Amino acid sequence: MTRDLTIAEVRLTPILVADPPLLNTQGVHQPYTPRLIVELVTADGVTGFGETYGDTKYLELARPLAERLTGRSVMDVNGLFGIDLGVDASRVEGQVDAGGLRGVQSADKLRLSVLSAFEVACLDAQGKALGLPVHALLGGKVRDSVEYSAYLFYKWARHPAGVACEQDDWGAALDPAGVVRQARLLKERHGFTSFKLKGGVFPPDEEVAAVRALAEAFPGHPLRLDPNGAWSVETSLKVAKELGDVLEYLEDPALGTAAMAEVSAGTAVPLATNMCVTTFGEIKEAFTRDAVQVVLCDHHYWGGLRNTRQLAAVCAAFGVGVSMHSNTHLGISLAAMTQVAATVPGLHHACDSHYPWQSEDVLTERLRFRDGRVAVLDAPGLGVELDRDELARLHRRWADDDGALRDRDDAAAMRVAEPGWRQPVMPRW
Numbered sequence: 001m002t003r004d005l006t007i008a009e010v011r012l013t014p015i016l017v018a019d020p021p022l023l024n025t026q027g028v029h030q031p032y033t034p035r036l037i038v039e040l041v042t043a044d045g046v047t048g049f050g051e052t053y054g055d056t057k058y059l060e061l062a063r064p065l066a067e068r069l070t071g072r073s074v075m076d077v078n079g080l081f082g083i084d085l086g087v088d089a090s091r092v093e094g095q096v097d098a099g100g101l102r103g104v105q106s107a108d109k110l111r112l113s114v115l116s117a118f119e120v121a122c123l124d125a126q127g128k129a130l131g132l133p134v135h136a137l138l139g140g141k142v143r144d145s146v147e148y149s150a151y152l153f154y155k156w157a158r159h160p161a162g163v164a165c166e167q168d169d170w171g172a173a174l175d176p177a178g179v180v181r182q183a184r185l186l187k188e189r190h191g192f193t194s195f196k197l198k199g200g201v202f203p204p205d206e207e208v209a210a211v212r213a214l215a216e217a218f219p220g221h222p223l224r225l226d227p228n229g230a231w232s233v234e235t236s237l238k239v240a241k242e243l244g245d246v247l248e249y250l251e252d253p254a255l256g257t258a259a260m261a262e263v264s265a266g267t268a269v270p271l272a273t274n275m276c277v278t279t280f281g282e283i284k285e286a287f288t289r290d291a292v293q294v295v296l297c298d299h300h301y302w303g304g305l306r307n308t309r310q311l312a313a314v315c316a317a318f319g320v321g322v323s324m325h326s327n328t329h330l331g332i333s334l335a336a337m338t339q340v341a342a343t344v345p346g347l348h349h350a351c352d353s354h355y356p357w358q359s360e361d362v363l364t365e366r367l368r369f370r371d372g373r374v375a376v377l378d379a380p381g382l383g384v385e386l387d388r389d390e391l392a393r394l395h396r397r398w399a400d401d402d403g404a405l406r407d408r409d410d411a412a413a414m415r416v417a418e419p420g421w422r423q424p425v426m427p428r429w
């Protein structure tokens, strides 16, 4: 049977999704985070889904791109990446990303962060049209489930008084006992067996004590600590020495390739990153200087699932490990991460995912972690369906917002509780 895979309609739906008060070195998560849901509808009525960041700078590029896609084919993914989005470099180059800690800001990275959602939607539509899962389009799965780690955060019990938000039942985690309690809950609810603590929030000694408490509570389980570059080389080496016996890896202890290379030279603890290697252009220096031993890919800003596989191949050639980074995301992104992760042979570390923190989703059926793993779906495309009522509800929340929440800004969210808060100067400790 021949199919008409021409794109007949493109739907973009910006939404705001509930997010708990999770702390990081920049501040705290807003009560609602922007995401963008992309739908590509073919002439035959097949719809492919994609998801990416929903802040204004992404929407401003996604909207004109959407207008240019009708009439093209969902098969033409190479052509999609050839489209010039006309990114205004001055809007991003050298700016601090107030809504996430994802390394260098560049015009190309912004472009890829938008295109990746359309690439995923193309692959989803291709798979649905052909009756094949996305992993088959990427060469086939090499595993039936993908392991994720429990993503632990220092956390307030609730957002500041007077702030409109959804309640969550995770409680506070502001000391070692709170972190262990949170880890137990995540294990109980999702079966995770490896744990990552988002650090850079409290002085390093307190975070070292939290990791020690985790090691006692979960002996032998892989542990990671990620202060998002908040430490000096000296502090990083001190922490590496103190926790060397229990860490699977230390993630972005110091900021930038030069500092990471110095840390790496002084410790046997492997270093992982989602901050100093976030684009293909950063690979050469980091790998030749042995600055990192694991790259945490994120298909959103690396430019999609095909680029994720290319990154994995480069990492394999250099003997560098690969795993996955995560920001606040919903089920379409988790489905895409799982499909591509299923195809990467040398995936030796559990991937990160914020998904357990998201109480809301746009899927008819939430994806589940069992024993800390997400099953690789073999249904056509990504294997997920949109809950249109929920999509509409979350879009209404976005439409009703006066603009205050449409651009994620963790430092601004922190100022609600601490009016004098400024984004810390790095290294913080």
Ligand SMILES: O=C([O-])C(=O)C[C@H](O)[C@@H](O)C(=O)[O-]
Binding pocket: 022, 023, 024, 099, 100, 101, 102, 198, 226, 228, 274, 325, 326, 327, 328, 352
């Ligand atoms: O591994 C990481 O660096 C992240 O996941 C960065 C994110 O911005 C995370 O820290 C967050 O959302 O607070």
Ligand SMILES: [Mg+2]
Binding pocket: 226, 228, 251, 252, 273, 274, 275, 325
């Ligand atoms: Mg990180």
